[in-house]
Amino acid sequence: MSVAGTPAVVSISISSSLNSFRALKRYGRGLTIAEFKCKLELVVGSPASCMELELYTPDDKFVMKLDRDEALLGSYPIDDGCRIHVIDRSSAAVGEYEDVSRVEKFQISDTEYDKRADTARSFMKRSKLGQYNKEEMSRKEAELEQKLIEEKALAEAISVGARCEVRASGQPSKRGMVMYVGLTEFKPGYWVGIKYDEPVGKHDGSVNGKQYFECQPKYGAFVKPQHVTVGDFPEEDYGLDDEIAPLRSDPKSGVA
Numbered sequence: 001m002s003v004a005g006t007p008a009v010v011s012i013s014i015s016s017s018l019n020s021f022r023a024l025k026r027y028g029r030g031l032t033i034a035e036f037k038c039k040l041e042l043v044v045g046s047p048a049s050c051m052e053l054e055l056y057t058p059d060d061k062f063v064m065k066l067d068r069d070e071a072l073l074g075s076y077p078i079d080d081g082c083r084i085h086v087i088d089r090s091s092a093a094v095g096e097y098e099d100v101s102r103v104e105k106f107q108i109s110d111t112e113y114d115k116r117a118d119t120a121r122s123f124m125k126r127s128k129l130g131q132y133n134k135e136e137m138s139r140k141e142a143e144l145e146q147k148l149i150e151e152k153a154l155a156e157a158i159s160v161g162a163r164c165e166v167r168a169s170g171q172p173s174k175r176g177m178v179m180y181v182g183l184t185e186f187k188p189g190y191w192v193g194i195k196y197d198e199p200v201g202k203h204d205g206s207v208n209g210k211q212y213f214e215c216q217p218k219y220g221a222f223v224k225p226q227h228v229t230v231g232d233f234p235e236e237d238y239g240l241d242d243e244i245a246p247l248r249s250d251p252k253s254g255v256a
Contacts (some may be wrong), residue, residue: 010078016044016086029074033066036073040086050090056083086188148189154225155181155190163233166194166223174200175233179213184222186210199236 008030014023023043027036037048053066058081065085066076078084093133113119125132158164162178180193186207193205193213205213213220 007080010073010082011080012045012078013081013083014040014086015083016046016088018046019044019089020085022083027073029072029078031073032069033071033073034069036066037069044086044088046086046088047090050088052087052089054085054087056085058082151190151225155192158192158225158228158230162230164192164194164228164230165233166196166221166227167229168223168227174198176219177229177234178230179205179215179220180222181225184212186222190225192225192228194221194223194228195219196221 001151009026009028011024011026014025015021025043031039034048037051037053040046040051041048052067055063055066055076055078057063058079063082064078066073097162113121116122124252128136131137158178158181159183160178164176164178166174174194174196176194176196178192179190179195182190184191184207192203193199195213195215196204196219199216199218201215201219203220204217205211205220207222214223
């Protein structure tokens with residue numbers, strides 16, 4: 001039972017003499033200190049019987065020791081934001097529970113693993129999923145091969161140096177020049193490298209450190225061949241010359 005106006009649960013941070021980290025936890029004030037220590041075992045790793053507890057204010061000032069196992073947690077002046085420091089009196093070394101390299105690993109051979117019926121691999125085999133469904137795998141391989149053949153045919157019809165227009169679903173059309181056609185290292189399949197007329201691209205012709213072609217930053221992009229149309233696509237006129245020309249011819253404008 002909590003005192004009227006006092007929350008039944010308190011949020012506190014937990015630190016330990018064995019670990020460098022702090023954990024923010026919520027505990028009921030109705031726990032005895034003995035019960036509280038048992039819950040702390042899961043947080044800091046120390047045995048409950050080897051713990052000494054110290055209470056600190058939110059600004060890390062020592063308050064008192066929590067040294068009565070039969071007392072309730074709420075009987076101590078603990079508020080939200082306080083810290084309880086666990087001092088380990090066992091023979092454990094500092095950082096012992098943080099170094100996972102010292103934890104013995106469970107290992108099993110592939111042969112023994114295949115014999116077990118309660119594994120993810122056995123479930124996939126029984127359900128004929130993923131690589132264990134030969135028909136499905138063969139179908140996907142055939143679809144991928146056909147897609148690659150179609151992409152290659154489209155790519156071979158596109159020449160480096162040709163003017164083009166890129167039309168991708170959900171995006172405005174963009175014009176530019178073809179700078180690269182072929183396979184790439186960053187993704188499978190055939191790709192067309194474009195140098196756009198405007199800075200609407202993603203890079204300067206290089207991806208993951210490899211330079212496929214050269215252009216100004218933000219002018220380069222790679223698109224799939226099916227989105228590229230080659231033809232007589234001159235650079236678009238945005239009307240800048242029409243706006244500038246009168247200024248150049250007007251002696252009163254002050255522009256030379």
